[in-house]
Amino acid sequence: MSKLNGKTAIITGGTSGIGKATALLFAAEGASVVFSGRRAELGAALQAHIRAQGGQALFVQTDQTDPEQCAHLVECAAREFGHIDILFNNAGIVTHGTAESTSEETWAQTLAVNVTAVWRMCKLALPELRKAGGGVIVNNASDWAVVGGKGALPYAVSKGAVAQMTRSMALDHAAEHIRVNAVCPGDTFVERWLEKGYYEHSDPVSLEAAKAAAAAYLPMGRFGQPEEIARAVLFLASDDSSFMTGHLLLVDGGNTAQ
Secondary structure (H helix, E strand, O other): OOOOOOOEEEEOOOOOHHHHHHHHHHHHOOOEEEEEEOOHHHHHHHHHHHHHOOOEEEEEEOOOOOHHHHHHHHHHHHHHHOOOOEEEEOOOOOOOEOOOOOOHHHHHHHHHHHHHHHHHHHHHHHHHHHHOOOEEEEEEOOHHHOOOOOOEHHHHHHHHHHHHHHHHHHHHHHHHOEEEEEEEEOOEOOHHHHOOOOOOOOOHHHHHHHHHHHHHHOOOOOOEOHHHHHHHHHHHHOHHHOOOOOOEEEEOOOHHHO
């Protein structure tokens, strides 16, 4: 369990779901983990848990739409551990709507969180990766980055943008030994779904209906688990994928193969 020994990783949106699972896995693999989120109580609890397990962790409360807070996150990571080797752009929001039903506010918020904040974190992290002699950026896209998403126009557009950002950055920085790839999860069960008002399946009845629907439309018959996505992120962040850049790694239970 040492694929990331000596590495420092920044994980945005690291207090729950895929980000939390990835923070736990990276720490177990020897990385010093700096993770962000907006909810201080969850961040403090995860930081304490990783440290109690003998890992290195630092939580930095961050609103990813705030340029100054993003800069502070990167500065804290570099100051605390001396270098930055990995950036996992995980923070994001799920929004729904068609071209007609999407409001100006939803459109702007979706792009601000899912696209602009990703670009901003890359821009801030790149000088630190360069100082370290190279590194890895992993962006969290979606299976809807490569196929259309019905009733989720703003979200699908934002994830398509992340896919193109990933490919373009991979070409821009390959000669600097900086690899840029994206993980593209399908429907993944995260604990925040259970929080009232967070997602359309928040109440137990709707959630059970969603699970039943997933069994019908996903070839593998179930939602993914955050830990399954985290293992794919680890692959992209480690030397196991040393000859891969500009790649979109689908982890979607076969959804896009249909």
